[in-house]
Amino acid sequence: MGDVARTFRALVDAADRKFALVRDIPPHACGRAEQGHSFRKVFKAYTRLWRFQQENRAELVESGLKRWEIGEIASRIGQLYYDQYLRTSEARFLLEAYVFYEAILNRRYFDGGGGGSLGLRFKELRFFARFIVVSLVLNQSEKVRVLVERFKALVEDSKNAFPETNFKEWKQLVQEILRFLKADTTFKNARPLRYSKLLDSHPSSNPYIARYHSKKSLKLQDALLTSYHRNEVKFAELTLDTFRMLRCLEWEPSGSFYQMNATEPKENGTVSDLSGHLD
Numbered sequence: 001m002g003d004v005a006r007t008f009r010a011l012v013d014a015a016d017r018k019f020a021l022v023r024d025i026p027p028h029a030c031g032r033a034e035q036g037h038s039f040r041k042v043f044k045a046y047t048r049l050w051r052f053q054q055e056n057r058a059e060l061v062e063s064g065l066k067r068w069e070i071g072e073i074a075s076r077i078g079q080l081y082y083d084q085y086l087r088t089s090e091a092r093f094l095l096e097a098y099v100f101y102e103a104i105l106n107r108r109y110f111d112g113g114g115g116g117s118l119g120l121r122f123k124e125l126r127f128f129a130r131f132i133v134v135s136l137v138l139n140q141s142e143k144v145r146v147l148v149e150r151f152k153a154l155v156e157d158s159k160n161a162f163p164e165t166n167f168k169e170w171k172q173l174v175q176e177i178l179r180f181l182k183a184d185t186t187f188k189n190a191r192p193l194r195y196s197k198l199l200d201s202h203p204s205s206n207p208y209i210a211r212y213h214s215k216k217s218l219k220l221q222d223a224l225l226t227s228y229h230r231n232e233v234k235f236a237e238l239t240l241d242t243f244r245m246l247r248c249l250e251w252e253p254s255g256s257f258y259q260m261n262a263t264e265p266k267e268n269g270t271v272s273d274l275s276g277h278l279d
Contacts, residue, residue, distance in 0.1 A: 004056045005063040015045040071109025074100050075127050101131040180235045
């Protein structure tokens with residue numbers, strides 16, 4: 001193993017260790033300052049790892065780097081961005097997660113890799129489940145439809161490809177998303193739950209609203225969304241009640257008042273925009 005490959009594996013191990021420390025921290029956990037520090041360290045580790053594999057891609061592939069390994073790194077970064085969105089409600093993190101997940105799908109990083117490995121199949125299933133959640137929150141209904149069909153097909157293929165493995169939980173997730181979408185259908189032709197510049201203001205007032213929003217004179221700092229009742233409609237950790245409340249509390253990410261300011265990755269560990277460095 002050459003120096004480049006050894007350095008890459010060391011960076012992967014370091015990033016994995018830091019990722020494991022923050023993966024299961026709930027968004028509402030106490031100790032926000034400590035959480036922020038931990039997440040900055042994880043982003044710093046993945047910034048270095050992502051840049052290194054890009055700059056040394058040819059040599060790494062020659063030494064045995066597989067496409068699914070690149071996909072796993074991108075999937076971890078997407079998951080980190082989504083977790084950061086849950087903690088901050090900043091739509092730019094949600095959009096960054098979407099960009100990484102879409103790149104994984106379009107570039108087929110998980111397709112045909114791993115030599116029929118069960119572990120890789122679980123990684124691919126988790127990727128689809130997470131991408132569906134992000135697409136739901138972003139109101140990407142057509143993308144959700146495509147992803148759900150792909151997810152269903154992948155679960156069916158998994159049952160045939162690995163007959164000794166029980167995919168009951170994944171079959172349940174398929175049923176959950178189908179039930180979720182069916183329950184949410186009644187809102188498809190209604191006005192958006194989020195603020196809509198088309199429905200909530202006269203065009204002449206847009207400059208004043210934009211100016212008001214930029215000053216952030218009134219800001220919701222925290223909101224803990226929760227719901228529970230028996231047999232409630234949900235997909236993974238996202239319940240339909242929470243999903244609707246979430247959309248009521250946020251500005252429409254696709255609206256004209258939201259602008260994402262792309263930033264370069266920084267070595268000091270600040271949360272950064274890595275999507276501009278996808279290839």
